[in-house]
Amino acid sequence: MSTAVKTDFRVVGSRPIRPDGLDKVTGRAKxxxxxxxxxxxxxxxxxxxHAAAVIKSIDFSDxxxxxxxxxxxxxxxxxxxxxxxxxGAEVEMKLKDISPVIMARGRVLYHSQAVAAxxxxxxxxxxxxxxxxxxxxxxxxxxxDMHEALAEGAPLVQDDIFTQGVEPPPTVPSNLSLxxxxxxxxxxxxxxxxxxxxxxxxxxxxxxxxYIEPHACVARVDxxxxxxxxxxxxxxxxxxxxxxxxxxxELGKIKxxxxxxxxxxxGKTTVYLEPLAAVLARKSGRPVKMAMxxxxxxxxxxxxxxxxxxxxxxxxxxxxxxxxxxxxxxDSGAFTGSPLMPSVLxxxxxxxxxxxxxxxxxxxTNKAKMWAYRAPGxxxxxxxxxxxxxxxxxxxxxxxxxxxxxxxxxxGDVPLYGVPFQAVGLKECLEAARAHPNYSAPxxxxxxxxxxxxxxxxxxxxxxxxxxxxxxxxxxxxxxNPDIGGSRASMALCAAEVLGIPVEQVRPAVxxxxxxxxxxxxxxSRTTLATGGAVIKAAEMLVEELxxxxxxxxxxxxxxVEWREGRALSRVGFGLxxxxxxxxxxxxxxxxxxxxxMAASAGMTGGPLTASASLHxxxxxxxxxxNVCDAEVDPDTGKVTILxxxxxxxxxxxxxxxxxxxxxxxxxxxxxxxxxxxxxxxDEQGVLQNAGFLDYRIPVASDLPMIDTVIVEVPNAxxxxxxxxxxxxxxxxxxxxxxxxxxxxAGTRVCTLPLSPPRLLAAIQSGEAD
Amino acid sequence: xGANAVxxxxxxxxxxxxxxxxLCEPGQVLSEVLRxxxxxxxxxxxxxxxxxxxxxxxxxxxxxxSCLVLAAETEGRxxxxxxxxxxxxxLHPVQQKILEHAALQCGICTPGIVVxxxxxxxxxxxxxxxxxxxxxxxxxxxxxxxxxxxxxxxDAAATMREEAP
Numbered sequence: 003m004s005t006a007v008k009t010d011f012r013v014v015g016s017r018p019i020r021p022d023g024l025d026k027v028t029g030r031a032k033x034x035x036x037x038x039x040x041x042x043x044x045x046x047x048x049x050x051x052h053a054a055a056v057i058k059s060i061d062f063s064d065x066x067x068x069x070x071x072x073x074x075x076x077x078x079x080x081x082x083x084x085x086x087x088x089x090g091a092e093v094e095m096k097l098k099d100i101s102p103v104i105m106a107r108g109r110v111l112y113h114s115q116a117v118a119a120x121x122x123x124x125x126x127x128x129x130x131x132x133x134x135x136x137x138x139x140x141x142x143x144x145x146x147d148m149h150e151a152l153a154e155g156a157p158l159v160q161d162d163i164f165t166q167g168v169e170p171p172p173t174v175p176s177n178l179s180l181x182x183x184x185x186x187x188x189x190x191x192x193x194x195x196x197x198x199x200x201x202x203x204x205x206x207x208x209x210x211x212x213y214i215e216p217h218a219c220v221a222r223v224d225x226x227x228x229x230x231x232x233x234x235x236x237x238x239x240x241x242x243x244x245x246x247x248x249x250x251x252e253l254g255k256i257k258x259x260x261x262x263x264x265x266x267x268x269g270k271t272t273v274y275l276e277p278l279a280a281v282l283a284r285k286s287g288r289p290v291k292m293a294m295x296x297x298x299x300x301x302x303x304x305x306x307x308x309x310x311x312x313x314x315x316x317x318x319x320x321x322x323x324x325x326x327x328x329x330x331x332x333d334s335g336a337f338t339g340s341p342l343m344p345s346v347l348x349x350x351x352x353x354x355x356x357x358x359x360x361x362x363x364x365x366x367t368n369k370a371k372m373w374a375y376r377a378p379g380x381x382x383x384x385x386x387x388x389x390x391x392x393x394x395x396x397x398x399x400x401x402x403x404x405x406x407x408x409x410x411x412x413x414g415d416v417p418l419y420g421v422p423f424q425a426v427g428l429k430e431c432l433e434a435a436r437a438h439p440n441y442s443a444p445x446x447x448x449x450x451x452x453x454x455x456x457x458x459x460x461x462x463x464x465x466x467x468x469x470x471x472x473x474x475x476x477x478x479x480x481x482x483n484p485d486i487g488g489s490r491a492s493m494a495l496c497a498a499e500v501l502g503i504p505v506e507q508v509r510p511a512v513x514x515x516x517x518x519x520x521x522x523x524x525x526x527s528r529t530t531l532a533t534g535g536a537v538i539k540a541a542e543m544l545v546e547e548l549x550x551x552x553x554x555x556x557x558x559x560x561x562x563v564e565w566r567e568g569r570a571l572s573r574v575g576f577g578l579x580x581x582x583x584x585x586x587x588x589x590x591x592x593x594x595x596x597x598x599x600m601a602a603s604a605g606m607t608g609g610p611l612t613a614s615a616s617l618h619x620x621x622x623x624x625x626x627x628x629n630v631c632d633a634e635v636d637p638d639t640g641k642v643t644i645l646x647x648x649x650x651x652x653x654x655x656x657x658x659x660x661x662x663x664x665x666x667x668x669x670x671x672x673x674x675x676x677x678x679x680x681x682x683x684x685d686e687q688g689v690l691q692n693a694g695f696l697d698y699r700i701p702v703a704s705d706l707p708m709i710d711t712v713i714v715e716v717p718n719a720x721x722x723x724x725x726x727x728x729x730x731x732x733x734x735x736x737x738x739x740x741x742x743x744x745x746x747x748a749g750t751r752v753c754t755l756p757l758s759p760p761r762l763l764a765a766i767q768s769g770e771a772d
Numbered sequence: 773x774g775a776n777a778v779x780x781x782x783x784x785x786x787x788x789x790x791x792x793x794x795l796c797e798p799g800q801v802l803s804e805v806l807r808x809x810x811x812x813x814x815x816x817x818x819x820x821x822x823x824x825x826x827x828x829x830x831x832x833x834x835x836x837x838s839c840l841v842l843a844a845e846t847e848g849r850x851x852x853x854x855x856x857x858x859x860x861x862x863l864h865p866v867q868q869k870i871l872e873h874a875a876l877q878c879g880i881c882t883p884g885i886v887v888x889x890x891x892x893x894x895x896x897x898x899x900x901x902x903x904x905x906x907x908x909x910x911x912x913x914x915x916x917x918x919x920x921x922x923x924x925x926x927d928a929a930a931t932m933r934e935e936a937p
Contacts, residue, residue, distance in 0.1 A: 019871045026879035027867035027886055029814015029854035036813035125804070126797065214818040214826055214914050215880040264816070264880025265914050296819040487877035487915060660874035664916055668877060671917030695823035695912060703918040704902075704909040 007717045007724045014499045014723055017660045020491040021510055022262070031262045034218030034234030035293045042220060043072050045275070045282050045292035046128035048118040048135045049302060050110040053368040053688025054144035054157065057108055060118055061136040070123040071131045073286035075278065077107035081250035088247055097247055099337040103371050104248055104277050110139070111159055111336035112368050113689050114301035116274075121282040121290050144368040144688045148308070148333040151177040151367045159336055159366040166338075179338040180364035182346055184418050192325025192357030196316025200393045204386040205754045206737065208308035208333065208682035209675075210300055211375045212700050215264020217303055218293035221279035229256040229280050234263045236270040236484055237523025242515050248277040256280075259514040260484040263524075267672070268374030269304045271523050300693035305682060307340045307372040308333045309382035311349070315390040316357075321400055321408040323355045323391075330362040330383050337371040340364050341379030344459070349383025351417035351457040352428060352626065353391075353409045358418050368688050374525065376669065377458045377730035381676070381737055385755070388454040388738030393751075402453040402742075403436045403628075410455070419459070427652025427716030428455060428626040434650040434712045435628040443646060448635050450746025455628045456734030460727030461526025462619030466519025467536035469497065469544055471611035475568075475598030477501065479510040482521035483533045487668075487729065488661035492530040493537050495657050496723070500541035502568040503597060519616045527727025530657055531718075532619035538722050540615035551607040552595050570595045621720035625731035627651040629670060633743035640763030642678055642744050648710045649735075654718040654726030666732045667709040673736020675701040677744075681756050785846045787812070788856025796843040803827040805843040806853060814854040814883045818912065825911035828884040829853050835891040837910075854883035857890060865928040865935075866890050875924040877915035884911050889925045897933055901926060 025031040062074040083097035101107065105116045118135050122128040143157035150156055158175055165172050167181040193199055219233035229251055235241050238258040246253040263270060275292040283290040294303065309332040316325035328349055334340035346362040360383075395402040410428045411417065432455060435441060445451060470478040479497045483489060490510040498505040521533060549563040552570035556563070562573050572593040604611050632646040649666040656662040679699045683691045692698045717724025737755065744750075744757050750765040780795040787810070796805050803820070806812040806829070815838055818824035822837040829838045830852035838851075857864045866889045869875070876882045885908065892899060892907045899907070904925045905918070913921060 017874065020874065022879075023871040023876070024863075026876055026882050027863065027870050028858050029812075029883045029886075031879060032813065033816065033880060035817065036807070038808065038811060038813075124797075125808075126799065212914055213878070213880075214824055214912055215816070215878070216818065262880075263878055264818075265878045267914070293817075296821065296824075488874065658874075660920070661877070664874060664877050664920065667917035667919045668915045669917075672914070694821055695819050696821065700912060700914060701917075702909040702912060703905040703922065706905070706918055708922070709917045709919045 007719060008722060012499055012502065013505050014495050014655065014657050015659065017658060018491060018505045020488050021494055022485060022490055033215055033264050034261045037220050037232050037261065039220055039222065039289040042289040042291050043121050043123050043286060044125045044128045045119055045121045045279055045290045046132040047116045047278065047298070048120070048132045048137065049114040050106065050117050051113070052110060052139055052141050053113045053146065054142040055110050055139035056142065057106060057110060057117060058138040058140055064134040064136060065120050065131040068127070068131050068134065070127045071120060072123065072288060073121045073282045074118065075281050075285065076118045077105045079281050080105060080248060088244065095339065099339055100244065101248055103337065104274065112370050114298070116302065119278045119282060121286050146367050146369055146684045146688045148331060148365040148367055151365050159368055163366060177366045178363060179334060179366050180342060182343065183359065183361040184346060185359035186418060187357035189325050189327055189357050189359050193316040195318065195324040197319040198317045198394050198397045199314065200390045201314040202386065202390060202753050203310060203312040204389060205310045206308055206382045206385060207680065207755055209306045209680040210304045210698065211267040211269035211306065213265025213267060213269055216294040216296060216299045217270070217274050219276045219279050220289055220291045221276065221283045222289040223280060223284040227251070227255055231256065231258045231276050231280060232261055233258065233276050234261050234270060236263065236266045236486065236525050238484070238515050239482060239520050240271060240523045241273055241276050244273045245277045245280060248273070249281055257514055257516045260512055263484045263486050266486055267376045268378060268525060271374055271525050274303055296695065297693045300698060301690050302370055304373050305370055306375040307382065309345060311383045311386035313386035313390045315394055317394045317398065319398065321398060321405045323353050323409045325357040326350050326353065326355045326387065328360045328383055328386060332362060332364050332382065333367055333369070333372065334364045335369040335372045336366060338364060338366065340372050341374065343379070345379030345383045347419045348380045348457055348459060349387050351419065352411060352455050354411050354415045355409070360418060376672065376733045380456065380458055380734050381673065384456045384734045385737040385741065388456065388735065389741055392453065392742040403432050406455055407432050424623060424719050425716050426624060426626055427714045430714045430716055431455065431626055431628040431650040431652055434714055435630050435648060438648050438710065438712060440632065440646045440648045440710060441630055443632065445632065448637060448747055449645065450633055450743045452631045452739040452742030452746060454735035454738035454742065455626065456731060458625050458731035458734055460622040460625050460730070461528040462532050462622035463522035463526065463528055464616070464618050465521045465533040465536040466614065466616040467533060467540045468518050468614040469540045469612060471597070471601045473601050473604070475507065475596065475601040477503070477508045479508055479537055480513045480518050481533045481537065482513065482515065482518045483524045483529045484512055486524050487664060488658060489524065489529045491661060492534055492657045496534045496537045497541045500538055500545060501597065502566060519614065527625065527729040528619065528622065531622055531721060531725045531727050532617065534657065534725065535619055535721065536615050536617050539617060540613040543615055544611065544613040547611065547613065548600055551600065555595065555607060556593050568597045570600065621718065623654065623718035623720060623726050625652060625726050625728060627731045627735050629735035629739040631739040631743040633740065633747050635744060635748040635762065637748070637766055640759035640766060642757060642762070644674060644707055646707060649732065650712040650714055651728065651731065652714045652716050652726060653728050654721065655715055655724035656713050657723065657725060659713055662713055662728050663711040665728045666711045669732020670709050670736050671701050671706060673733045674740055676756065677737045677740035678756050679758055781844045783844055783847050785848070786850045788853060798844060800843045801839050802841040802843045802846060803838040806838060812853050812855055816880055816883055818880065825888060826881055826884040828887040828911065830887065830891055835888055852887070854887050857886055864890055865931045866893065866925065869924040869928040869931065873920045873924040873927065875916065875920035881911055881913045885913070885921060889928065893929050893932060897929060899929060
């Protein structure tokens with residue numbers, strides 16, 4: 003078993019072609035909407051045309067009269083959620099905050115909320131039948147803006163929300179669902195000590211994860227009530243848990259197979275269609291396929307909490323941060339459960355500061371329930387803190403990286419969330435960014451540079467892995483974590499490293515919920531760390547067994563055998579640790595059995611070679627990233643061009659560096675989109691106005707330069723290979739890096755994102771700060 | 773009148789060089805027929821409004837979004853999908869370079885990128901980075917930030933120029 007962090011690697015750190023690559027470049031890979039079952043019919047969701055209303059009645063008779071309509075459903079077909087908690091959820095979730103998102107019960111709280119569903123023999127017929135479901139509504143007043151939702155006399159999104167986190171608890175319901183505060187030190191004293199104080203309020207828009215693959219699934223229910231679900235999800239076990247509760251079926255009767263997944267970024271860590279497809283399949287006796295349109299994806303899945311963060315930062319003349327205060331107002335949509343806490347805790351964890359206070363308030367509005375997006379909550383507060391640090395650097399006439407280096411956390415520092423840091427690579431990332439040629443590239447007129455650094459905590463959680471050795475010595479590695487960005491390659495590398503075999507000899511697979519132990523979802527930057535950890539553990543168990551079997555064959559003690567380069571070797575002169583190839587050949591006492599030889603004869607040494615391991619990973623270590631953005635602003639149009647972009651990130655150990663770079667580049671570009679263009683726009687009726695890729699504009703290839711990357715490796719001391727999660731922190735620094743670069747280029751101080759051309763142009767022309 | 777009451781249209785086309793016939797409803801778009809009727813699910817639907825490029829195919833050699841083409845319009849025409857890009861068990865250089873450059877993460881946009889990039893290189897064997905970026909501006913990718921995709925296409929172009937007779 004591993005006791006120390008490994009530093010000499012055979013295959014970890016190399017860049018093999020991903021094992022699922024051929025299927026993906028040829029179109030063979032099967033995604034959520036790619037499975038067609040014999041006899042399948044098609045489900046279609048009926049959605050609310052109102053932002054707030056009472057559902058008076060639902061009449062299916064016209065729809066049911068259409069030939070080819072096979073089943074209909076409403077919330078009456080689902081169990082009452084009551085006050086139960088969702089068992090096995092990663093964070094505490096009440097069913098009553100999830101069930102109405104699947105299907106409204108009695109009342110709709112946002113436009114496009116699911117109200118009913120139909121299933122028919124073709125997609126077109128199902129859509130037509132959905133249009134014939136007669137629903138009578140009593141329209142209620144609604145509120146979509148979070149400030150208006152907090153105003154006196156605002157319509158209540160729900161009737162029974164009493165602000166949590168307030169003592170004594172309020173007796174009157176409101177839209178303020180949660181309030182929290184964390185603090186240490188003496189804020190007043192900290193500001194008194196400061197020579198420069200910056201205070202600003204930054205506003206981050208509501209956006210969407212905007213994965214390219216819409217939610218899709220196929221469900222089948224057999225005559226014995228067993229439910230078989232195929233879907234694109236970040237967590238097949240999560241789908242099984244949630245579906246069991248939401249439709250009232252025993253968990254053990256549900257099998258979920260994750261398809262290939264076309265992006266998720268947190269947005270596929272819940273269910274929308276799967277429970278509905280299962281109910282429609284049960285009622286019709288036919289396999290039911292459901293897929294959202296892009297319009298439905300934008301209106302009724304995701305989206306991402308907008309937030310407003312007031313920041314106040316105190317710094318001494320010599321660049322020491324003496325006080326840091328943040329106050330976050332976050333929109334949760336129609337149900338509680340926004341990422342307020344990580345926003346409160348993690349936007350400031352990159353700096354050592356004795357006097358910190360962070361407060362947060364969560365507000366309900368008549369909008370879709372917000373869901374996770376890559377480092378949930380952190381970008382919304384990080385943007386304020388990092389822009390304030392840049393402003394302080396300007397006021398002090400200090401290089402922004404120099405100012406950060408003076409305050410960056412290192413081993414032993416204790417962030418507001420209370421867990422002391424072990425070795426972390428923030429300073430190394432800052433140094434790497436400063437040393438990159440992009441940082442000294444000359445800037446022309448209307449050009450500016452922005453720097454930001456950021457923290458994300460990373461998750462561990464539960465994972466399982468099973469290894470099977472085939473009789474030729476090749477190895478199957480099975481886990482339950484959908485591969486969203488190359489994780490099968492990481493699993494194969496981890497197994498090959500421990501087993502001492504070529505990575506091509508390993509076949510990694512993502513298998514269904516019946517075929518491997520429980521795995522928490524692919525999310526929280528946890529898959530390579532935790533599921534990879536389970537693979538490492540299983541491979542180590544296999545090596546131990548291989549050594550025992552070889553020892554038994556040779557009549558030696560297991561300690562007299564070691565595993566090296568994919569072979570069992572008897573230790574000649576046990577106690578001397580010098581076994582070499584040359585000596586093996588020369589010394590007839592040296593015995594050797596390769597994995598292939600042992601696999602071929604496994605039947606004579608104890609049966610097939612397999613190993614399974616599971617773990618609850620408590621060894622996640624934080625990730626830090628630094629971005630540098632160079633931008634040019636056209637003063638006549640307000641259009642921003644990103645000239646250069648540099649990302650440095652501490653990966654701990656990059657198992658497959660190309661896919662680590664991919665996370666860094668992808669996260670940076672998502673952040674660039676959020677900073678410059680992406681924004682939900684609602685009309686007076688609470689209806690989203692830009693529910694499509696034409697009007698909700700994510701970055702396209704021609705918007706961008708190459709995204710330069712520097713991987714820093716400060717090993718995670720708690721992981722056998724030193725791995726840190728890498729997937730989420732990349733989206734934390736881009737917004738402040740871009741905003742700072744753009745404001746520097748334009749000579750503005752716009753604090754309301756996105757910095758779209760009209761907003762920027764107005765600021766340039768008015769010559770005023772935000 | 774119910775959608776199912778409309779008589780289907782018989783269409784004869786060529787798909788990836790093979791003659792294919794299918795029945796479709798008058799309003800059905802090509803992407804749906806490829807995926808549901810012909811089981812050619814390599815063509816993806818990310819938006820069905822022509823904005824994401826995941827459904828890119830060629831129609832008589834021209835790059836189109838198959839979600840914006842009525843299936844009935846393809847009578848007598850030649851359709852090229854991602855399934856036809858690799859030939860005789862050999863990857864097209866664009867596919868090979870996408871693999872080598874790790875130019876995909878989730879892979880949902882990859883078939884559209886492959887079809888689109890191949891179409892680019894057939895008419896411009898030596899594109900600049902900017903030309904590749906503008907050509908692929910209609911193929912959305914949310915995972916990669918495009919960096920590795922652009923490098924892969926430029927590398928594929930260089931390889932094809934070297935291999936050209």
